[in-house]
Amino acid sequence: MSTLAVSEERKNYINAEYGIRSWLFTTDHKRIALLYLLSITLFFFMGGFYALLIRLELLTPQGDLMQADTYNKVFTMHGQIMVFFFLIPSIPAVLGNFLIPIMIGAKDLAFPRINLISWYIYIAAGLLYLHAMMTGGVDTGWTFYTPFSTAFSNTRVVEAGLAIFISGFSSILTGLNFVVTVHRMRAPGMTWSRLPLFVWSHYATSIIMLLGTPVIAITLVLVVLERSLNLGIFDPNRGGDPLLFQHLFWFYSHPAVYIMILPSMGVVSEIVPCFSRKRVFGYNFVAMASIAIAVIGFLVWAHHMFVAGISLYAALAFSFLSYLVAVPSAIKVFNWTATMYKGSVSFSTPMLYALGFIGLFTIGGLTGLFLAALGLDVHVTDTYFVIAHFHYVMVGGAVLGYLGGIHFWWPKISGRMYPESWGRLAAIIVFIGFNLTFFPQFILGYLGMPRRYWQYPPEYQVLNVLSTAGATILAVGYLMPMAYLFWSLRYGKPAEDNPWQATGLEWRTTSPPPTFNFDVDPVVTWEAYEYEKMPLPDEVTLER
Amino acid sequence: MSDSPLAVEHEARPELRHHFADEEQQRNAASLGMWWFLGTEIMFFGGMFCAYLIYRRWYFPEFAAASRSLDLKVGTFNTVVLICSSLTVVLAVRAAQLGNRKLQVKMLLLTLVFGLSFLGIKTYEWSNKYKEHHIPTFHYNVIGGEGDLVKGHEHLLGVDKVQGDDVKLREREAEIQRHTQVFYSLYFAMTGMHAIHMIIGVGIFGVITWMAHKGQFTPEYHTPLEIAGLYWHFVDIVWIYLFPLLYLIDRKPGA
Numbered sequence: 001m002s003t004l005a006v007s008e009e010r011k012n013y014i015n016a017e018y019g020i021r022s023w024l025f026t027t028d029h030k031r032i033a034l035l036y037l038l039s040i041t042l043f044f045f046m047g048g049f050y051a052l053l054i055r056l057e058l059l060t061p062q063g064d065l066m067q068a069d070t071y072n073k074v075f076t077m078h079g080q081i082m083v084f085f086f087l088i089p090s091i092p093a094v095l096g097n098f099l100i101p102i103m104i105g106a107k108d109l110a111f112p113r114i115n116l117i118s119w120y121i122y123i124a125a126g127l128l129y130l131h132a133m134m135t136g137g138v139d140t141g142w143t144f145y146t147p148f149s150t151a152f153s154n155t156r157v158v159e160a161g162l163a164i165f166i167s168g169f170s171s172i173l174t175g176l177n178f179v180v181t182v183h184r185m186r187a188p189g190m191t192w193s194r195l196p197l198f199v200w201s202h203y204a205t206s207i208i209m210l211l212g213t214p215v216i217a218i219t220l221v222l223v224v225l226e227r228s229l230n231l232g233i234f235d236p237n238r239g240g241d242p243l244l245f246q247h248l249f250w251f252y253s254h255p256a257v258y259i260m261i262l263p264s265m266g267v268v269s270e271i272v273p274c275f276s277r278k279r280v281f282g283y284n285f286v287a288m289a290s291i292a293i294a295v296i297g298f299l300v301w302a303h304h305m306f307v308a309g310i311s312l313y314a315a316l317a318f319s320f321l322s323y324l325v326a327v328p329s330a331i332k333v334f335n336w337t338a339t340m341y342k343g344s345v346s347f348s349t350p351m352l353y354a355l356g357f358i359g360l361f362t363i364g365g366l367t368g369l370f371l372a373a374l375g376l377d378v379h380v381t382d383t384y385f386v387i388a389h390f391h392y393v394m395v396g397g398a399v400l401g402y403l404g405g406i407h408f409w410w411p412k413i414s415g416r417m418y419p420e421s422w423g424r425l426a427a428i429i430v431f432i433g434f435n436l437t438f439f440p441q442f443i444l445g446y447l448g449m450p451r452r453y454w455q456y457p458p459e460y461q462v463l464n465v466l467s468t469a470g471a472t473i474l475a476v477g478y479l480m481p482m483a484y485l486f487w488s489l490r491y492g493k494p495a496e497d498n499p500w501q502a503t504g505l506e507w508r509t510t511s512p513p514p515t516f517n518f519d520v521d522p523v524v525t526w527e528a529y530e531y532e533k534m535p536l537p538d539e540v541t542l543e544r
Numbered sequence: 545m546s547d548s549p550l551a552v553e554h555e556a557r558p559e560l561r562h563h564f565a566d567e568e569q570q571r572n573a574a575s576l577g578m579w580w581f582l583g584t585e586i587m588f589f590g591g592m593f594c595a596y597l598i599y600r601r602w603y604f605p606e607f608a609a610a611s612r613s614l615d616l617k618v619g620t621f622n623t624v625v626l627i628c629s630s631l632t633v634v635l636a637v638r639a640a641q642l643g644n645r646k647l648q649v650k651m652l653l654l655t656l657v658f659g660l661s662f663l664g665i666k667t668y669e670w671s672n673k674y675k676e677h678h679i680p681t682f683h684y685n686v687i688g689g690e691g692d693l694v695k696g697h698e699h700l701l702g703v704d705k706v707q708g709d710d711v712k713l714r715e716r717e718a719e720i721q722r723h724t725q726v727f728y729s730l731y732f733a734m735t736g737m738h739a740i741h742m743i744i745g746v747g748i749f750g751v752i753t754w755m756a757h758k759g760q761f762t763p764e765y766h767t768p769l770e771i772a773g774l775y776w777h778f779v780d781i782v783w784i785y786l787f788p789l790l791y792l793i794d795r796k797p798g799a
Binding site for chain 1: 562730
């Protein structure tokens with residue numbers, strides 16, 4: 001094999017330096033992306049472990065596996081880990097970190113040292129959260145609702161709140177780095193209208209990170225102060241108002257949903273044109289839809305509070321705005337579909353994930369409209385319908401996009417091809433497992449099964465058993481890529497510079513890229529997605 | 545590595561980091577980064593301002609009475625101290641532009657003095673609040689005793705209307721306790737958060753002063769001083785909003 005010869009003649013970011021110090025003190029955005037990849041994978045499987053505990057408890061109607069209190073802690077920690085330590089950093093901190101500078105033709109992010117600091121902050125926050133978990137856990141639900149969290153809960157609210165407060169700095173600094181990089185570091189010729197849509201969606205995501213995260217930061221600080229120093233801001237017994245907490249919390253936490261989904265949309269916008277061999281349909285609309293989602297996404301938060309006692313007029317306005325935010329999302333779905341229309345579509349692993357994303361995100365988005373409708377929301381609020389809805393967006397959308405992106409750019413990141421047939425098998429298993437887990441939950445919720453209970457009436461058991469079975473399949477689907485991606489690091493075929501014949505700048509440098517990304521500073525003279533000018537990838541690559 | 549053309553080029557310009565094409569790009573990136581960071585800071589304080597506005601509207605009489613218990617003279621003096629510190633920061637940047645190192649260090653030292661004085665005066669104010677039992681948690685009380693807020697404000701707080709009816713009077717007093725506690729909660733959260741930003745600012749300017757003393761800033765390159773200055777002015781401006789909102793609620797002459 002020619003592996004040895006290839007790796008000896010080329011220096012790249014992986015073999016540029018050796019030793020643990022060269023990783024822990026690196027300022028190379030590509031190495032930091034790999035540090036993030038490792039750490040968020042750990043948290044993903046930790047959160048997944050709690051998810052399996054939840055599903056196991058719900059296998060039977062009785063509360064037999066754990067106590068009610070334990071169950072409260074389990075679903076709280078599942079939610080907090082998955083939201084704050086996996087989903088929010090997932091695509092931005094791994095793929096965004098790795099790709100944005102390369103995609104715009106820069107040597108690095110604008111602030112490489114801040115990039116490294118943000119990883120350390122993330123790790124510090126994660127360790128603090130782990131400590132909270134191991135010394136008693138948290139049982140407030142991921143939402144920290146007051147006054148339960150400030151006056152009644154006897155668990156580690158202060159520590160968990162501070163951990164999430166600290167992790168917020170990590171995402172603020174990442175967002176800051178991205179915005180400044182996109183503004184100031186583009187290569188000559190890389191105009192705004194030539195930016196890959198992946199970069200546009202990360203730009204929109206970064207704006208949300210920058211403007212939303214500080215609000216939850218101060219909210220959590222006030223919760224911690226109220227709990228530890230007895231300040232009266234959210235507790236009605238001390239003159240405060242719990243609704244104010246909900247407003248402040250959702251002012252961040254609804255846009256945070258878009259922090260999770262927008263990067264995935266960016267990934268899909270790269271994969272779909274590549275495996276359809278066509279220019280993306282309606283580039284400007286897809287780019288502007290990202291910005292529109294970021295802006296309108298800030299104006300819909302109170303749809304989480306329709307039954308919390310807000311005024312009817314406020315509820316009407318928020319219901320209308322929630323419908324409005326569906327428009328740019330729908331524009332994206334239509335444009336991806338139009339991109340595939342009459343394209344020569346090949347069903348490689350990344351494309352399977354992208355197709356899965358489009359279907360599942362559409363279901364998740366449409367059921368979001370059910371919940372934005374005032375009358376229907378009153379019926380299904382706080383039921384499993386809500387759980388199913390946001391898992392279709394968070395897992396069916398965000399996680400599938402993440403997995404698709406990891407596969408798509410794996411040749412670039414690692415310099416190796418993953419085994420294609422295993423990849424397709426895993427993608428199909430994830431899709432089947434996911435639907436079997438969460439579709440029954442729509443029905444359960446519609447029939448009235450409330451969320452956050454550890455036992456339920458026996459008539460709900462069949463659907464719950466289906467859901468638990470699906471979760472088991474899903475777990476297998478998650479473990480498979482772990483295994484074969486690791487395998488490919490050593491045994492995978494060496495990747496060419498551009499195995500998919502894709503158009504982005506990242507494919508015009510070597511796989512894996514050199515430390516400063518390009519041997520010659522690139523000058524861009526072409527539009528994004530000129531697939532009509534690209535040769536077809538050879539069949540062998542696609543079938544491999 | 546050291547013989548690559550990139551490294552040779554960069555040795556001549558030590559402050560230019562490897563991934564920037566030129567100094568201008570580097571300076572633009574740094575200042576854009578700081579402006580966006582200040583945007584996040586606005587949202588951070590915005591959460592508290594939002595809470596303040598709501599409760600001030602709900603509990604206006606209690607907020608007005610509690611606001612009058614703050615020391616107006618000391619607060620005004622402290623505002624002046626802080627504005628002076630912003631002036632010295634601007635003069636330090638100017639001195640760097642002119643290449644006057646001595647003036648630069650002098651102005652930065654003055655900034656540190658003003659910043660620390662502000663914190664000192666703020667501590668003095670807080671300790672007075674502690675003595676008056678106006679800090680939630682520490683034997684909070686605003687009726688009777690040293691920190692009495694009702695005397696002189698019976699009409700404002702609506703106590704005169706329930707005088708004589710013991711049950712209603714006690715209810716009203718309990719309300720006053722709760723609602724003024726919201727004011728003081730916000731007062732300590734907001735001024736405390738501002739003070740934390742001041743402490744960080746003093747730390748940053750300690751480093752900046754040291755760098756200036758070492759002669760690291762030239763008329764061509766003084767970006768760290770400039771963006772640290774942006775931060776300082778921002779923290780200053782937050783106080784310019786905090787002062788009237790907290791100290792000047794309904795301060796009619798003679799009231």
